[in-house]
Amino acid sequence: MVEPTTPSTRRRAVPQPRWILLGMLLAVLGSVLFVNAYTNASFTPDHQQSSRGQREVPTSVVTGGPIISANSEQVRSYRLPDRTIALTFDDGPDPVWTPEVLRVLEAHQVKGTFFVLGSQVSRHPDTARKLVDGGHELGVHTFTHPQLSELPGWRRELEYAQTQLALAAVTDVRTSLVRFPYSSHADAIDNHDWPLVKAAGDLGYLTVLNDTDSQDWALPGVDKIVMNATPDGTSGAITLWHDSGGDRAQTVAALDRFIPTMKERGYRFVTVTEGLNLALAAAGAEQRMDAGVAASVGERWRGRMLVWAVRGADHTLSVFGILFVLVGVLTVGRTAALFVLAGRHARRRRAKGWTWGPPVTAPVSVIVPAYNEKEGIAAAVCSLASGDHPGGIEVVVVDDGSTDGTADIVEALRLPNVRVVRKPNGGKPSALNTGVALARHDLIVMVDGDTVFERDSVRRLVQPFADPRVGAVAGNVKVGNRRSLIAKWQHIEYVIGFNLDRRLYETLRCMPTVPGAIGAFRREALRYAGGMTEDTLAEDTDVTIALGRAGWKIVYEETARAWTEAPSSIGQLWKQRYRWSYGTMQAMWKHRRSVFDRGASGRFTRRCLFFLSLFGVLLPLLAPVIDLLALYGLFFLDRKATAVAWLAMLGVQMLTAVVAFRLDREKLGVLWVLPLQQFVYRQLMYLVMIQSVVTALTGGRLGWQKLRRTGLEPIASRTR
Known part of the structure; x- marks a missing residue:
């Protein structure tokens, strides 16, 4: 707050930078809400999509495995070897349930592959770091979990890139694995989805689907989750689970039962990349995939800016909630x-x-400061002068240097109980003080020059003065x-x-x-x-x-x-x-x-x-x-x-x-x-x-x- 103004400074206009600052404030506020709205895009794990036909999808993909390497030049798909399971988790990290999942995996000495949301990585960096520090593998599950087939190409690339930046900022790594939201098995890929798979391949991504879906998001019970996740016979499988998006107590309990059960059946547990390398080795290929690569310095810094924006927007909305x-x-x-x-x-x-007390009948002086009030001064003064106060009303109009003939209008009324005082312009307080000094009575009424009184207003206004x-x-x-x-x-x-x-x-x-x-x-x-x-x-x-x-x-x-x-x-x-x-x-x-x-x-x-x-x-x-x-x-x-x-x-x-x-x-x-x-x-x-x-x-x-x-x-x- 500034010190009160003085008469010499009061007439200066407000500098233009005030408006600029106000505009910047509103722009920042709007940007914060936009960022928060973007990063809080709601989603439902059970999203249903209708088939658009599979004529454009290669048969080798529809009948192939859940790991797809496809670009404009070549298409390949891979399955995990028999008795091999990769546990994959979507929609995290979650500060409550991801650590619970990690606790179970660590207890059974199993590594998982976590397809993370960039927005969640930004919000829970400590949990994301625990995944990497624990030797687990990360994959991209987009930044906000949208239905990618409904987005333009630039927006899909942005979803991938923003997630990579968040990972770079928080874990110092980037990944080549991607799983689309709402995706399922390879045989469900249709003409609408296939371009997404190829576009992701052109960007250097391996698309990872699943063989079995635990459907833990539906909370069907531990027995049902275990049954849904179990592969047929001795087949290898990429199994789908969730470590975020709601109460995952059933998921944790099911994992604690599923892992030892499958080990007893002779299954080994791997990450997606480890399973892919086993499949490549079995096929006699010399190529090997890396779980992740180190992010560049530039990626880490850009990622930090993104993380700060997301967390800043979240904190701002939390403050808004408190303010609400x-x-x-x-x-x-x-x-x-x-x-x-x-x-x-x-x-x-x-x-x-x-009653306030005995009726107040003492005379009243009404002070009217006026500066260029020609439009309403006559009505105002007439209403005051004709008041019914029994003690009498004196009206003192103080013309504060008007240039529109205000004083002349009042004088032309020729009202006997009205006086006009002319003075150089000095401001409203100066005009009021002048009027008070010239007033003849001890009860003072102050009135703006554009105000009209009712006939009894002065009389009623001074009645409370019966109370000393x-x-x-x-x-x-x-x-x-x-x-x-x-x-x-x-x-x-x-x-x-x-x-x-x-x-x-x-x-x-x-x-x-x-x-x-x-x-x-x-x-x-x-x-x-x-x-x-x-x-x-x-x-x-x-x-x-x-x-x-x-x-x-x-x-x-x-x-x-x-x-x-x-x-x-x-x-x-x-x-x-x-x-x-x-x-x-x-x-x-x-x-x-x-x-x-x-x-x-x-x-x-x-x-x-x-x-x-x-x-x-x-x-x-x-x-x-x-x-x-x-x-x-x-x-x-x-x-x-x-x-x-x-x-x-x-x-x-x-x-x-x-x-x-x-x-x-x-x-x-x-x-x-x-x-x-x-x-x-x-x-x-x-x-x-x-x-x-x-x-x-x-x-x-x-x-x-x-x-x-x-x-x-x-x-x-x-x-x-």
Whole structure:
């Protein structure tokens, strides 16, 4: 966080690198999710594929053995010699079950051939190294276990190459063995599969199929697994097992029975390469195959980069999972607190006989800071001057160097209780302080120049001052221009996010903001707080925290309503919320040291900054996790479960909205736009918060960014 801005720096625009940094952050986040989605591609060991005919497959392959050496020049297939078994394992390594399989193999002094997934090797490097250190053989089973026949050639090669890189990084070796996912026996190769076998051969791979399939993935029981894996008679066999992909307790138990049983029948156990060399020797061939070769330095380094990317993506998604839980807890906690405390607040205020004390009839001074407010200033001033407060209302319009004739418009109204003060442009805090200094009365109401009051708003707003402990009162801000979709979204946000929250904050005695659109102050309280300062871009939050620290009670008066013009475009909304978010962070930073104060100052600041940090910064900053994981889940996880989870969160928000609208006596019809709000408006607010944090952390400065106004229609023409 940076130190608060000064007037001399405030007008400078945010440097372009902030946007670049934000774009880089989003790009990295998207890349991480893509990597994780790619490496977490789901698969089912029992994938079924239909035969496409075998006319193009050589007869020697269909009737041959499970080891195939095929390329564009020659085709050969091999069987293991009689009474020879190669145990092969797919889909690992697994940090739980691969060590269990190794324990059984070691107990029986047998070596196996493990066809590994590159993604699993990246995630469990220690387990993969144990395979090599134990003298076992490795083969490629692709990186993500896809159906290769459905992929283009470049993608198949990528699956092989990435697995080789992962092996190079973790075990320092590369292998020439490959087994396709969902492959079975040689006689099952069809016209669709054969090109894959030849393409793999052109890349230097031996394709390894199987003679017997234990079908342990189906968990049929130990007896059935052993029976499935047992070859006929004395035939040699490459047997298929799995050391990953689920609970492999049956696999481990079956191996522990299968190995000694087959040894008693005179079988020897070999790796695939050892079995191939035995077959070559029996055929009188001089050629011998190596189990693996050392990877080059370049392959090892490229592999490390790949492994780091996979593990980094996994860790990031794990963090997202934790954040998802945190967001859920915060959301549910906030909702529960709102229901309990805000509901209690509303019931107490609406109870028969509720009163702040004797009616407040002291005169009121209303300060209106105005800079280029020609569109709405007349309606605003007229609504204020015609208020029904019995003690009388003085309106002081402070024209802060307007260039559009704002002051002339007010003077032309010729209202007897309205004064116009002209001053050089100095910013909103300066205009407010000028108005306070010139005000004749001790009850001060501050109003934005684009805000229209109802006739009784001033009278209702100052009634809490009957309690001498009250130093400031927050009014009820309403969106006046509700016709557009973006305005409806803001209307919902004002009712839920602002007015409902103020009930909660008053109950907890930690009101962080008296809104600039409608707020009342005791002159004495403002003096204690030091007036309006230019230290932050959120002068209303700054002064409110200062009042709370000084021990003044700050309350919310829901019946005092003010109608403001909400931004009507995405660009204008972005500017406004960016300034609000950044200004709030500045105010929090400015008052951070007071959390260690004793007495009222420390108590207020600890509560205020705690809730602001949780619900004003942390929750909005982390809330995108819900939408990101929802989007991720729709594409890469269980769509139904994801949709149910997302709809549940929407249901919580809808319930909160209904409660807020009921408490604020608003019509519920507009809530039909709430689901749409999740897809556009909420994402915009995420980006605003992220940019605010980036600006704060990088020391950026933000200008006031004056919004363009069009003017509110008269209150009488509006129906609520």
